[in-house]
Every structure is written in C-alpha cells, then in structure tokens.
Amino acid sequence: MALEPNFLLSWVFLCIAATISSTLFFLRKKTHKFTSKKLQQKKNKKLPPGEMGLPWIGETMEFYKAQKSNRVFEDFVNPRIIKHGNLFKTKIMGSPTIVVNGAEANRLILSNEFNLVVSSWPSSSVQLMGMNCIMAKQGEKHRVLRGIVANSLSYNGLESLVPQLCDTVRSHLDTEWGGKEEISLYRSAKALTFTVVFECLYGIKVELGMLEIFERVLEGVFAFPVEFPCSRFARAKKARLEIETFLVEKVREKRKEMEEEVRRPNTTLFSRLVEGLTKGEITEDEVVDNMVLLVFAAHDTTSYAMAMTFKMLAQHPTCRDTLIQEHNQIKANKREREYLTVEDVKKMKYSWQVVRETMRLSPPIFGSFRKAVADIDYGGFTIPKGWKILWTTYGTHYNPEIFHDPMSFNPSRFDQPIQAYTYLPFGGGPRLCAGHQLAKVSILVFLHLVVTSYDWSLVYPDETISMDPLPFPSLGMPIKISPKMAL
Ligand code: HEM
Numbered sequence: 143m144a145l146e147p148n149f150l151l152s153w154v155f156l157c158i159a160a161t162i163s164s165t166l167f168f169l170r171k172k173t174h175k176f177t178s179k180k181l182q183q184k185k186n187k188k189l190p191p192g193e194m195g196l197p198w199i200g201e202t203m204e205f206y207k208a209q210k211s212n213r214v215f216e217d218f219v220n221p222r223i224i225k226h227g228n229l230f231k232t233k234i235m236g237s238p239t240i241v242v243n244g245a246e247a248n249r250l251i252l253s254n255e256f257n258l259v260v261s262s263w264p265s266s267s268v269q270l271m272g273m274n275c276i277m278a279k280q281g282e283k284h285r286v287l288r289g290i291v292a293n294s295l296s297y298n299g300l301e302s303l304v305p306q307l308c309d310t311v312r313s314h315l316d317t318e319w320g321g322k323e324e325i326s327l328y329r330s331a332k333a334l335t336f337t338v339v340f341e342c343l344y345g346i347k348v349e350l351g352m353l354e355i356f357e358r359v360l361e362g363v364f365a366f367p368v369e370f371p372c373s374r375f376a377r378a379k380k381a382r383l384e385i386e387t388f389l390v391e392k393v394r395e396k397r398k399e400m401e402e403e404v405r406r407p408n409t410t411l412f413s414r415l416v417e418g419l420t421k422g423e424i425t426e427d428e429v430v431d432n433m434v435l436l437v438f439a440a441h442d443t444t445s446y447a448m449a450m451t452f453k454m455l456a457q458h459p460t461c462r463d464t465l466i467q468e469h470n471q472i473k474a475n476k477r478e479r480e481y482l483t484v485e486d487v488k489k490m491k492y493s494w495q496v497v498r499e500t501m502r503l504s505p506p507i508f509g510s511f512r513k514a515v516a517d518i519d520y521g522g523f524t525i526p527k528g529w530k531i532l533w534t535t536y537g538t539h540y541n542p543e544i545f546h547d548p549m550s551f552n553p554s555r556f557d558q559p560i561q562a563y564t565y566l567p568f569g570g571g572p573r574l575c576a577g578h579q580l581a582k583v584s585i586l587v588f589l590h591l592v593v594t595s596y597d598w599s600l601v602y603p604d605e606t607i608s609m610d611p612l613p614f615p616s617l618g619m620p621i622k623i624s625p626k627m628a629l
Contacts, residue, residue, distance in 0.1 A: 187524035192231035200233020212607045215536040239530040243537020248563040251533050252571035259512035266367040270359055270382050272431025290418050292576040294411040305481035306342050307587050326618035331445035339437050344412040355381045364611045389430045442612045443506040444581050449619045450504045451497050456600045458551055466593050468492050473594045490586045495553035497585050501567035502539045509534035538564040598623045
C-alpha cells in the first residue's frame with residue numbers, strides 16, 4: 143500500500159513529536175533522578191559537630207585570645223574536644239574550618255598533601271616569603287625545590303656542616319656571652335640561628351643591621367595584609383624589598399663565581415640553589431624566595447626550642463645533671479677547642495630526648511592549616527571541599543592514651559618507639575620540616591658548648607610565654623651566666 147503525501151507528512155510529524163516528547167520525558171526523569179541523587183548525597187554528608195560563631199568572624203576572637211596567651215589548647219581546642227570530640231567545625235579568620243585531632247586524623251590529613259589537601263598559608267605570609275617559596279608550591283615544582291633544600295639539609299648533607307656549626311656557635315658565645323653576667327637567652331638564640339642560616343647555609347657574612355631588617359619582615363608574616371603607610375604589613379613589605387635587592391645581587395655574584403670556577407664542588411645549600419638556576423631547573427625568583435623562607439622557617443622555631451630546653455633543664459635538676467654528664471663525657475674525649483663531629487652529635491642521645499620532650503610540651507609550631515581540595519569522608523563526617531583544616535600537635539602530644547601522664551616532663555619516655563603521627567613538632571608527610579636535621583644538630587651543638595662552658599640560671603623562673611602568633615618567652619628569657627672553671 144502506497145502512503146498518501148498528506149498522510150506521510152502527518153506520520154513524520156507524529157513520529158518527531160513522539161521522539162521529542164519521549165526524549166524530554168526521559169531527560170526529565172533522568173534529571174529528576176540525578177538531582178535527587180545529589181540531594182541524597184548532600185543529605186548523607188554530615189558536617190562534624192561544632193559552632194560557627196558570629197557571622198563572618200565566627201570564633202576568630204576566641205581563637206586569637208587563646209593564642210595570645212599561649213592557651214590555644216586549654217581555652218580553644220580542649221573545651222571543644224570535650225564537647226564535640228576529636229573532629230569539630232568552627233570558623234576562624236573568615237574561613238569555615240575543621241579542627242582535627244588524633245593520630246589517625248593527622249595521618250589522613252598530613253599524608254594526603256596534594257591529593258586531598260594543600261597547605262594553606264595566610265596571604266600576608268605568601269606575599270612576604272614570596273609566591274615562589276617551597277611552602278607555596280604544589281606538585282612537581284614542590285618536588286624539585288624540596289629535592290634541593292631537603293638533600294642539602296639531610297643528615298648526610300650536614301656531615302660537613304657540624305664542624306662549621308661548632309665554629310659559628312663558639313664565636314657567637316665568645317662575642318655575645320664573653321665577659322657578661324646576664325644575657326637574654328632567647329635573643330641570643332635568635333641571633334645565632336640567623337647567623338647559622340646565613341653563614342653555614344649561604345656562606346654570606348652577617349652584616350650589622352641585617353637581622354633587624356629580616357625581623358621586620360617576619361613581624362608582618364601573620365599581620366593583616368593592608369598597606370597603610372605605618373602598618374606592620376607595609377613596613378614588612380618595605381623590608382622585604384630591601385632584602386630582595388641584597389639577595390638578588392648575592393645570587394648573581396654567586397652564579398658568576400660558579401660559572402668561572404667550574405670544578406669547585408657545590409656543597410652549600412646556596413650553591414645548590416644557584417646550580418639549579420644555572421641548569422634551568424629553578425628561576426632566580428625561586429632562589430631568592432626560598433632563601434627568605436629558610437630564614438623565616440628556622441628563626442623563631444629553633445630559637446624557641448633552644449630557650450625552652452634550658453627552661454626545662456632549670457626546672458628539672460636531675461635531668462640537667464644527667465644531660466651535663468653526657469656532654470662532659472663527650473668533651474673528655476676531645477682536645478681543647480676541637481670541633482664536634484656528626485659522631486659526637488650521635489652520642490647526645492639523652493640530650494635529644496630532653497629536646498624532644500621539651501618540644502612535645504612546648505611545640506614551636508602547634509599545628510598548621512590545610513585546604514580540602516576534595517570532599518573528605520572521615521569518622522562518619524564529611525570535610526567539604528574548599529574548607530580549611532587545622533591539624534594540631536595538641537590532640538596527640540597531650541593525650542594520656544598516647545603519652546602517659548602527658549603534662550609531666552619525662553625525657554626517658556622516648557626510650558620507647560613512638561607511634562607514627564602522634565609526635566609532630568616537625569609536622570609529617572610530604573611537608574615534613576625540611577630542616578629538622580639542621581634544627582637537631584644546631585640545638586645539640588649549642589647545648590654542648592653552653593653546658594660545658596657556662597654555669598647558668600634563669601632570672602625569672604616563672605616567666606610567661608606569649609604568642610604572636612608563634613610562642614616566645616615574654617621577657618626574652620634572661621639568664622645569669624658565669625664561665626665554668628677549667629677542671
Ligand atoms: C625546632 C625547629 C623547627 C621546627 C619546630 C619546625 C617545624 C616545622 C613544621 C611543623 C613544618 C610543617 C608545616 C606544615 O605542615 O604546614 C615545617 C616545615 C618546614 N620547615 Fe621547619 N621547623 C624547624 C626548623 C627548621 C629549619 C632550621 C629549617 C631550615 C633552615 C626549616 C625549614 C622548613 C621548610 C623548608 C619547611 C617547608 C617544607 C615543605 O613545605 O615541603 N625548619 N617546619
């Protein structure tokens with residue numbers, strides 16, 4: 143049977159209409175199914191308990207207040223752990239944040255850098271340290287920079303550095319302590335740490351006024367990033383520019399020198415960075431920004447650990463006697479003013495336990511921020527993508543199930559192995575402190591040369607610790623000193 147043209151046309155129309163309507167119906171059903179699946183998924187995502195505080199500022203004031211008096215654990219973290227558990231939500235500095243505590247949560251967050259989270263620093267820190275510094279880098283760029291920095295600062299890399307470190311500490315003590323009866327231990331430790339980075343890592347002589355310029359930058363690192371003429375941040379930016387000009391000149395000089403003397407081995411961290419520059423692995427900005435960052439990373443942290451170790455020793459005379467005995471034995475096997483070696487540092491086992499215990503109780507960095515780059519499901523809750531995460535040392539360092547009688551000072555607890563991700567003064571995972579070995583040898587060499595050369599006592603045994611935002615002894619920890627009589 144042949145079909146009439148009119149009939150054929152109506153038939154084609156009918157078919158098209160049927161196809162369109164069935165497609166629409168199918169799509170509607172699918173969209174409906176999809177949206178309800180999304181809604182269902184949203185419903186399944188349960189935020190951790192906690193309070194978001196006031197609109198926009200959230201609980202920032204409570205956090206800052208606790209931080210200023212060095213009571214972040216007592217007044218902010220612990221009351222919320224008691225109320226909500228190890229995972230709680232809050233809002234700090236305008237950002238919805240999940241605070242995580244405990245070994246398992248630390249492992250999840252710290253070991254998943256780049257996959258689930260990325261480190262998240264305030265805009266002022268990134269502007270002052272430089273966008274090209276290691277802490278602001280992710281992925282491949284982070285790997286390359288980390289390779290240069292961490293290799294130079296590894297235990298093997300430090301082997302040649304220990305005698306040099308010994309020389310730097312000794313000449314610091316001769317010039318800054320010699321002939322004095324009282325000194326500020328914290329200020330002395332800061333000046334020393336600064337000299338160690340410049341002279342031992344960069345081979346650049348510290349000149350008068352340099353430390354002050356750097357400290358002006360450091361003062362702005364956590365300041366509000368507004369550039370009013372006299373604001374902390376504006377002063378810091380001006381100081382950063384001065385440093386940049388100085389370092390760029392040094393980098394170019396070094397590059398020229400290295401190109402002219404092809405055969406000299408590139409042993410210092412500075413020459414390794416410049417070598418990376420000549421090979422085209424990194425840029426000049428990356429060299430400069432990382433040189434600034436390393437000063438910042440080493441400065442307040444190492445000096446606080448040094449000062450607090452002395453405070454703990456003063457409060458625990460039995461520990462002090464054991465530690466002094468360890469150093470006297472090392473000294474007894476050396477000639478007068480002979481340099482220490484890595485082997486000597488390895489013998490300072492008890493001293494390192496004392497330092498570790500000090501950093502457990504008084505961590506120079508109590509935690510740091512990350513940003514979730516994907517939804518993270520953990521412990522029956524979801525940390526939403528885009529939220530900040532704050533991991534803290536407190537959740538494990540002060541936990542009696544992990545460290546027995548956690549508030550007591552007991553260096554011998556480190557005779558036993560420590561469970562992973564419970565002891566975190568240096569962080570963990572891919573962002574583990576790249577300078578932890580340098581920090582260790584600097585503190586131990588300093589301890590050795592002080593306790594074998596000086597008798598000392600705290601001027602204010604009850605001196606309080608403030609935070610801004612890193613902790614520091616509020617009076618600079620003055621100590622009375624007198625040279626030890628030669629035996
Ligand atoms: C007692 C002294 C020190 C303490 C307590 C300390 C602590 C830390 C912590 C907790 C982190 C990780 C931060 C995070 O996870 O966001 C870190 C990272 C870092 N630290 Fe240290 N630090 C110390 C000394 C040093 C020194 C002496 C240097 C080098 C001169 C250094 C260089 C670095 C660098 C480069 C990073 C960034 C690593 C990366 O992003 O891959 N630190 N430090």
